[in-house]
Amino acid sequence: MIDDRTLAQHNLTREEYDLVVRLIDKEPGPTELGIFSVMWSEHCGYKSSRVHLKQLPTAGPRVIQGPGENAGVLDIGDGWAVVFKIESHNHPSFLEPYQGAATGVGGILRDIFTMGARPIAVMDSLRFGPLDNPRNRSIMEGVVSGIAGYGNAFGVPTVGGEVFFHECYALNPLVNVFCLGLARKDRIFYAKAEGVGNKVLYVGAKTGRDGIHGATMASAEFGTETEQKRPNVQVGDPFTEKLLLEACLEVMEKGLIVGIQDMGAAGLTCSTTEMAAKAGTGLAVDLDRVPQREADMTPYEIMLSESQERMLLVAAPRNVAAVQAVFAKWDLDAPVIGEVVPGGRLTATFQGETVVDVPVRAVVDLCPAYRRPSRPPIKTGKTRPLPDLPVPADGTDILRRLLASPAIADKEWVFRQYDHMVQLNTVVLPGADAAVLRLKDGRRPLKKGLALTLDGNGGYVRLDPRTGAKIALAEACRNLACVGGRPIGVTNCLNFGNPEKPEVMWQFEETVAGLAEACRAFGIPVTGGNVSFYNETEGQAVYPTPVIGVVGVVEDIRRTVGPGFKAPGDTVILLGETKDDRGGTEYLRLVHGLEGDAPPAIDLEAEKLVQEVCLEAAERGWLRSAHDLSEGGLAVALAECACHAARRTGCVVDLADGLRTDALLFGESQSRIVVTTTKARLRALLALARRKGVRASAIGRTGGRDIVIRQQGREVVRLAVVEALRIWKAGLPNALRTKP
């Protein structure tokens, strides 16, 4: 009889253990127990989320591969496909920020190139505690340099992302990494161990003791003993990963392999069982043949190690020598460690003894799924209805404070540490609404390009998960619309607290429902993603934080639009309507120390129409600039347009609305975009908006040295562009106490 302590160490319940015994028809040996422990962890088995994720739409005419593989695959035409996914590396990044973030990048890169795609872009969504705390600053510095250290050396550009700050992320920083790769549509590779008699090759770095039980660690709350878990974090080697990339793509190009799977979470265990389960075969592996970095490793350690930069390949016996020759060219090991066998079982031998003999289906497909109890949280403290707040007299000073706040301030300090240009595709550099990449067909640039963005707002989701999730997707699509990209697919990273708590589960259910509704409204499929539960340390959970990645197509890359004002004398137009939406805003948090009672409302149909106007105008070449209104509202958006202008260009706008001035300037009503156009195009643009039933107000003109905002003729903001630029650029370096 297994004791409670061993069960607890393996993060399995007594019921789950009994199920294992029934499924494999014996008491599991130590290595077998380890296998079930990781594969049935929340991280690998999606125990608490699976039943809910089914609601997400996953089909569509462009879908080549939906959820269930290493990454989703969409057809973008001209014979090309995009392969993309987002993954969290939250827990490791808290324990060891540099390596945690670096290996997060390494892991997602392998997910992409294991499918035959060359990674062409990375984006990161990061959340930290407030920067007045030195520990939070050090976590942020470590995470950013870890992402840079890995991505830069590997040679993939980090082209965008987002960074937010809130107390709830202090002990639970969020590090979500997105990667997109490009592949020939007919050359996608899958994680299948097909063909009995085919050989199983182990390629890449040697196996060490690092990262054992990383997946299990990510499936539990942290207490105060987290320091002891540091050895569970892996160490990244981007150089080996780069060699692995080139060698893998070369054996794929030469048609030498039939299946491939990266060794990420749960290492050799996950790759062997999943590859066999997908093909309906079995695998027999000899653990003595696994290249080892350390002496005296046990079979348990070899099977559960999460050492980085490793892959498992399946090749026909006649191609083994050719595969090994390619890996030798790139100075990498590629020993045969086993064979595909009939019967659906994974067997592993170690020093002549069989240490694993389990049916792969039990490991991969029969992990229990739970519909955990859920209950809406009781509204407390900061979520009370808004009190009667005085309207601040000085809009200019609030604008200054918002521009200086790390969440809104320029993120150049972050993205200039990332090589965002390598591969020569980055048409729109980081800092705009969305990244834009050109595509090259072999060597020749195509007319078509890609637009990418990540978006999420935990503050909104906490106030109303369903609405918050809808906003996250709507805003991501809006970001694409601003650069002229039409959304084609979604990936998501759902960061939540402990799912065994009914309030957290309720947040999760509502979020998934909202996301599903929004994806349906936009008609775009979810092709994969990641759920990260247990973002909870010492009882404090993160705000429910879905991070949404949306990929879009820009039909004509030359028509790409940026956020910056282009020239003086253009007309400034506000698309969409401004209401009293102060709940959950940066303004409320920064100026009044409140979070509000409800996030801004969202009407998905109205949202789509606003985006349609922006897209059509962009595609017709009518727009000089376009910028989404988000954190900080209209005033911040106008200031950002001025800051992004190549030649310092201010604006003078006059708003006719009789709304409270703070709501007008800093409210975060959704479905709004500020665009500029020339006199020649103004009439056509307004007519287009009228046809679509979208409110388009010509609110003023670009030009001058100041950002001037009037409400019904009364000046409520006047800030010199040079000053706005200085404050906005210095915000983050000042908060980090470093030089700009």
Add this chain to the structure above:
Amino acid sequence: MKFGVVQFPGSNCDWDTFNVLQNVMKQETVMLWHKDHDLEGVDCVVLPGGFSYGDYLRSGAIARFSPLMREVKGFARRGGLVLGICNGFQVLLEMGLLPGAMLRNKDLKFLCQHVHIRIENAGTAFTRAGRMGQVLRVPIAHFDGNYYAPPRTRDALARRRQVVFRYCDANGAVTDEANVNGSLDAIAGVVNEAGNVMGLMPHPERASEAALGSTNGRVIFASLIQTLSRRKAGAGRKTKGRR
């Protein structure tokens, strides 16, 4: 003209450089594998950017032991044109083909951004298509680009006009603020005494297409093409003369 781009394990601007030479500058271009011993008759060798051998030990320190680099050394001694970009510059320093060394950037951070550089010597094989004092807008992307040389070398570089580029502001003024990585005398690129080997930290291949924001980097490639066609023309005349 035939260009050869050297591929080390860990090079990651190899194909970018190749594409610009072949498709933008329209030159015959080949990839040269670090384990080979043959330069395939190229007229100019380009060492591209990236992280050769992971930049472990020191940036560029291990690449110089690649078999191909023995050939490159001989090629350079015979007067062959060698251009090192970013990591390629670091490799040339480690090989001793160029004087000086690289330190970590002054703020101890990787820096990727557009910078301005000023042509300090328009008489070199690498800059003859440009003007003295011309300001180029070209991106950098490096961790170890803080150029250093001991005082005697520094004086010699100045005396022999071996400093080819300096970091400057948009108007061409060399300021502390514009010298983002803290290089000695704001040095961004140097040439060897013989004038046939140059290294620079900025990436001219990233500033060669209008779609990516700047075409200023083409000056360097255009200069190389001019130099090579003059050499060929010169060689042709000599042959004729001898006849």
